[in-house]
């Protein structure tokens with residue numbers, strides 16, 4: 001495998017082309033592959049949109065060459081945008097709701113970003129409003145809004161989705177991925193459907209999140225700990241096309257947490273809770289394919305591990321479930 005062996009490559013060119021590896025704990029005759037997004041320089045899938053969105057905004061002249069990016073983010077998008085901004089000569093201000101991982105905030109600060117806090121109990125809605133208020137006061141600032149810009153989906157259509165096709169060709173039965181903005185899943189699904197029209201597309205959310213309403217389910221709203229996916233307001237993102245989804249599956253915090261620990265102890269993967277949830281759902285789909293309960297065009301399931309566990313150590317991700325939940 002060749003990965004970034006060009007000594008003249010810039011840091012932004014090392015984003016993407018992440019490894020796709022097969023998981024061990026899968027049923028006979030069905031493969032589950034995970035795209036390992038920790039291999040990006042900022043350690044998450046969001047480096048892809050940071051690079052793509054900022055480069056396009058500069059190209060289009062939507063932000064001046066030394067302008068400012070203001071974005072509501074729980075962290076990974078901030079890190080990805082801050083890396084791109086540093087390389088492209090832009091300033092960054094991030095509006096971060098309270099209660100998310102402290103490590104992410106420290107990384108954004110190290111990358112030169114200014115952090116403004118939004119109240120944690122209001123979801124991303126208030127953070128978005130605050131971001132617009134900040135940007136309105138400056139004449140060089142823009143709010144890219146990852147939950148609204150088609151450039152988010154486009155980043156994954158052009159990179160993540162095509163990379164998966166480059167490795168697996170048409171041997172793809174199902175795509176299973178967590179949804180926050182939905183950019184990752186929508187972009188991959190768009191790219192893969194061009195080659196595999198019947199691929200089964202599954203969104204994953206934590207139990208207690210309410211994206212299921214988009215498929216006319218009646219999810220029960222409750223707090224959850226799994227970080228980076230889910231919502232209590234399905235209208236928060238404009239990127240999710242319900243017609244493009246075959247299913248929305250929920251994974252409990254308890255199952256995601258146990259899977260994070262199993263993936264480390266048994267398979268050597270150091271991943272965050274949204275990866276744990278994606279893995280649980282991907283393995284469930286694989287079991288159903290193996291049992292003949294799900295009709296898919298190939299016996300191969302693809303999922304995404306969006307980030308690593310190191311940024312959740314202060315949240316006790318490798319402690320007991322109660323310690324992770326903050327009850328201990």
Ligand code: PMP
Pocket residue numbers: 044046076077178179180181182183184185227228229272274275306307
């Ligand atoms: N997992 C983690 C850890 C994330 O930070 C995000 C982005 N919020 C996601 C999954 C979901 O990605 P997307 O926004 O593309 O749906």
